[in-house]
Amino acid sequence: MLCGMQQHDGPLARLRRGHEELVLDLLRRHGPLSRAELGARCGLSRTTLYDIVGDLAATGAVVASVPDAGQRRRGRPVERLALDPAAGQAIGIDLARRAVHVAVVNVAHEVVGTTSRAHAPELDLAGRVALVEEMVDELSGDSLRLAALRAIGVGVVGPVASAPAGPGDAPNAPGAPGFPGTPGAGGHRDALAGLLAKRLGAPVLVDNNTRLAALAESVWGAAADARDVLYVRLSHGVGGGLVVDGALHHGVSGLSGEFGHISVEPRGRRCQCGGTGCLETVASAGAVLEAYRAAGGVADDIAAVTAAALAGEPAAVGVVAAAGRRVGTALAAVCNAIGPSTVVVGGELVAAGAALTDQVRAALAEGLMPVARPLLDLRPAVLGEGGAALGGIALVLHRSPLLSRYPNREDGDQS
Known part of the structure; x- marks a missing residue:
């Protein structure tokens, strides 16, 4: 029924697609939510929400789960909805003054791998990028599936005006310092984004690492x-x-x-x-x-x-x-x-x-x-010292089009 409706571009089909994208966006931003939590955030009627969720589950965009027996409270367990974990992964990287932290999370907000390495504060751009590549290679043999990689979020020291960067994309906005220990290094930041995008084949977003730590604490941490x-x-x-x-x-x-x-x-x-x-x-x-x-x-x-x-x-x-x-x-x-x-x-x-x-x-x-x-x-x-790396992931989950293929729209975009 969903695909059939989406092959037409009338007002009702556009309205429904808007409802689907609203639900998907909430799950992308906030991770697993119950139907009641979704309803409170999206403002859709109970009937409309349940209909949308049912169709998204049928297409494979959304999966449902209940808490493990040991985590349940009394009464009927509350089912929680999340994006399909197999839909993709994101990497978060924190280029701190004296260390690099890397984390991998899937689109269901499950942390699937983390690693950290200290380095001398004077390590240059090339050295930091090489260190990132080594750490990503380590995770690739364990928890990271590069074929499923959808986006990369990077935290750096200093003010940053963020914009996506990838192979062929425009670089981050110039004019603000953004690389550790290098005031006014907008070019260094752009070079970093370009190198990582080329190396890993995914869009890159760059932001201030302390600000990303704030975002991480609000998504996974104390707040x-x-x-x-x-x-x-x-x-x-x-x-x-x-x-x-x-x-x-x-x-x-x-x-x-x-x-x-x-x-x-x-x-x-x-x-x-x-x-x-x-x-x-x-x-x-x-x-x-x-x-x-x-x-x-x-x-x-x-x-x-x-x-x-x-x-x-x-x-x-x-x-x-x-x-x-x-x-x-x-x-x-x-x-x-x-x-x-x-x-x-x-x-x-x-x-x-x-x-x-x-x-x-x-x-x-x-x-x-x-x-x-x-x-x-x-x-x-x-979240400790690795918080900004998780914040980089939260950044891309909030801002990048990770779910462009969900729900499956065979002909909907050509109608």
Whole structure:
């Protein structure tokens, strides 16, 4: 019946196709959903939705499953609908300052493989691409099926205005730095996208890796149940991302989420951005490490400081708490402006535990409007260093036409 209807291009056929694409898009963006969850998101009537889902299942575009017996609650198990896992896979790559992370996910949002490798921060473009190729080759022998690859999402350091790139496609928008450690390297980013697209034969999307970590936490991580999420990463730099109504917000020229450059000390240090007293000058990993040493602590890296704070060592607790208060104060101003339901804090500093998050929470509550305090939830990130790679996959699942062959339309596009 479905194919028969789609061989005509009348108003009813176009309406039905629009309904099908709406359901497929929701499953592509959010992963497995029950019929009730689909209904709440799509706004279709129960009868229309069940009819659409039945036809999509008949064509093989959608599959149904129920929880394993050990995961079920009392009562009848709730059937969940997902895209057919065999329909394709996507690769996510995070080109961080000191490591490469790669993840593979199928279109049903199932993670089927991950791998990471550290490298020297001065490793050039060619070296990073070679490392990516080695890691993809490793996964190809295990979980990755290159024949099923539909798209690649790549996270890089710095502002990025995203656009698809592939063999013969236009490169990413120029003019914004996007490759680790190379300011103004729009050409490097385009070269990276072109090389990966040629090597793996799939479209490539590039975005800021911290922003992708925000998207990953909203899809797979700490904020998977939230629609409006503010994410901040306290790492070698301080950055973040905004997920608004389930979609990543980029801002002009990819400048959204630069929370590290909110001034928190008007007479503080000069920041690399050119400002004074930015949050990054007091709450980045390097700033906290320096403050700990100035307080008499001995540590080779930020991991030693967070471990000491977790163990209750006074100097470490003090510097981490001070950073947490500054972070909470800055985020309160942002939250008052945009009103997210959830704030997620990630990065190396989160390993300090309550010494950090308790102070972020206290300063956040103090700075929020009273009416907003009970509406905002603060959570630590859960995806770790590989989160941005998963975010690259979420990016392509949100934005690329992975399902162009679903449902099977034999002649529908030529009518």
